[in-house]
Amino acid sequence: MSFVVKRVVLGASVLNRVVDIVSVLSLLSVRLLLVFAGAFALAACSSNAIRIRYDSEPQGAMLTAVDSIAALGRAPVVKAYNLDTLPEPDENGCIIVPGVEALWDSGATARIGGLRICDLEQNAFSIRLPRPTGYPDLDVDLEIAIERGRKLSIERDRRVYGGVQPPRSNPTGIE
Numbered sequence: 001m002s003f004v005v006k007r008v009v010l011g012a013s014v015l016n017r018v019v020d021i022v023s024v025l026s027l028l029s030v031r032l033l034l035v036f037a038g039a040f041a042l043a044a045c046s047s048n049a050i051r052i053r054y055d056s057e058p059q060g061a062m063l064t065a066v067d068s069i070a071a072l073g074r075a076p077v078v079k080a081y082n083l084d085t086l087p088e089p090d091e092n093g094c095i096i097v098p099g100v101e102a103l104w105d106s107g108a109t110a111r112i113g114g115l116r117i118c119d120l121e122q123n124a125f126s127i128r129l130p131r132p133t134g135y136p137d138l139d140v141d142l143e144i145a146i147e148r149g150r151k152l153s154i155e156r157d158r159r160v161y162g163g164v165q166p167p168r169s170n171p172t173g174i175e
Helices: 002-045 138-161
Strands: 049-057 062-065 071-074 077-082 095-097 100-103 109-112 115-117 124-130
Touching (some): 115 124
């Protein structure tokens, strides 16, 4: 009987040591996780980028970066520029962001050359590219903008309502 008691006591002490080791490892992993989360939060807050929202009037123009001819997408588009990859600031502390060209389905185009940004403390900007007024087939571009607005509204409703139909002003039908 003393053998069984010793074995149980020995087993309990080993179990206690395992629990102690696991709890120490858990504390270390929680601390490590907190350190990584803090570092990530600091990196996100001190982001070295500026964001520019490009919009077209009417919406839906295909936007292209002038310097690389890379498609940015259909307006509105938000583009982030890493300050480390842009040219060095000039003597006034201003940087030049590559220009953008808008192409509507009617064939109308608008272009903005390199953008000079001097307030680097501000990290968000908005640029609107208006469609040239004299170009024909405005109705084509307006129809595209209306259809795009419908699609964006449906996508927004799906995100907000989780795929369920959004509530109507009178959902019961009782007048």
